[in-house]
Amino acid sequence: xxxVSQHNHHVILxxxxxxxxxxxxxxxxxxxxxxxxxxxxxxLQLLLKYxxxxxxxxxxxxxxxxxxxxxxxxxxxxxxVQWSDTAEYFCAxxxxxxxxxxxxxxxxxxxxx
Amino acid sequence: DTxxxxxxxxxxxxxxxxxxFRCDPISEHNRLYWYRQTLGQGPExxxxxxxxxxxxxxxxxxxxxxxxxxxxSFSTLEIQRTEQGDSAMYLCASSLDTATEAFFGQGTRLTxx
Numbered sequence: 001x002x003x004v005s006q007h008n009h010h011v012i013l014x015x016x017x018x019x020x021x022x023x024x025x026x027x028x029x030x031x032x033x034x035x036x037x038x039x040x041x042x043x044l045q046l047l048l049k050y051x052x053x054x055x056x057x058x059x060x061x062x063x064x065x066x067x068x069x070x071x072x073x074x075x076x077x078x079x080x081v082q083w084s085d086t087a088e089y090f091c092a093x094x095x096x097x098x099x100x101x102x103x104x105x106x107x108x109x110x111x112x113x
Numbered sequence: 114d115t116x117x118x119x120x121x122x123x124x125x126x127x128x129x130x131x132x133x134f135r136c137d138p139i140s141e142h143n144r145l146y147w148y149r150q151t152l153g154q155g156p157e158x159x160x161x162x163x164x165x166x167x168x169x170x171x172x173x174x175x176x177x178x179x180x181x182x183x184x185x186s187f188s189t190l191e192i193q194r195t196e197q198g199d200s201a202m203y204l205c206a207s208s209l210d211t212a213t214e215a216f217f218g219q220g221t222r223l224t225x226x
Contacts, residue, residue: 004155034214043116044156044204044217090155099144099208100169101215103155 002027004093006104013081014112021076021107023091030096033074035065038106039087047089050074061085083113115139117218119205125224126195133191134221138207145188146215147180148204149173156204162188195225 005024013019025031035047048059055067065076074091088108092101118137126132138145143164148156159178160170164185174180177195182188192199202222206215 006155036217043219044206046214046216049214092155099161099163100146100158101156103148103157105153105155 002093002095002102004091004102004104006089006091006107008107009105010108010110012110012112015083016080017111019076019078019081019085019109021089021091021109023074023076023104025072025074025091025093025102027072027093027095032094032096033065033067034092034094034101035059035063035074035076036090036092036103037087038090044090047076081109081111083111085109086111117205117207117216119203119218119221121221122219123222123224125226128197128225129194131191131193132195132223133189134203134205134223136188136190136205136207136218138187138205139216140186142207142209142216143185144208144210144215145182146206146208147188147190148206148217150202150204150220151200159190159203192223195223197225199223200225 003026007022033050036044037047050057050067058064063078088106090106091104120135145162147159150156160180162182177193180190202220204220206217208215
């Protein structure tokens with residue numbers, strides 16, 4: 001069965017530290033890839049997406065992610081986090097030709113001021 | 114606000130009662146999705162509509178669950194004879210097509226006591 005793994009469940013960083021959140025999926029076909037963020041008390045919001053083309057995609061608020069097809073990975077990065085990045089981050093995979101997303105379990109990021 | 118709207122935001126019900134949630138998608142979006150999210154987990158796919166047609170139901174959706182989208186606009190999700198295990202956040206999302214990302218509502222938090 002298809003699955004998405006986010007290995008870091010809780011991450012605590014100080015402001016200005018660099019961030020990398022891992023995301024791996026198991027599916028051999030073509031995928032669309034997403035990172036969603038959920039700030040406290042708010043709904044899921046799209047950070048960035050990959051459908052095709054350049055495997056390095058840039059999103060909002062200085063986030064970027066790199067799709068490495070050979071590793072089935074789509075890791076999220078930010079060179080310098082801010083206190084306002086405190087949130088839960090979800091990786092999601094959309095399987096080609098389908099309409100549903102498979103989500104990872106999420107990573108709770110806490111940034112200390 | 115032109116985003117996905119869900120009502121109510123919170124629902125507390127006694128075990129055995131029926132509940133109904135409503136989702137109003139973004140107006141031009143013909144695809145609508147229901148997901149369920151429990152504590153510590155990512156959203157799990159429940160069902161999907163393309164216009165008024167319900168095209169897929171997850172095995173998570175027992176016979177007590179029914180969803181409708183009668184005119185291809187808003188959707189309702191009904192849970193009959195609620196059980197404590199139904200306690201979760203129920204998320205609605207919509208998209209224009211499979212080539213674009215899904216936009217999520219704020220969810221309805223159901224607590225079954």
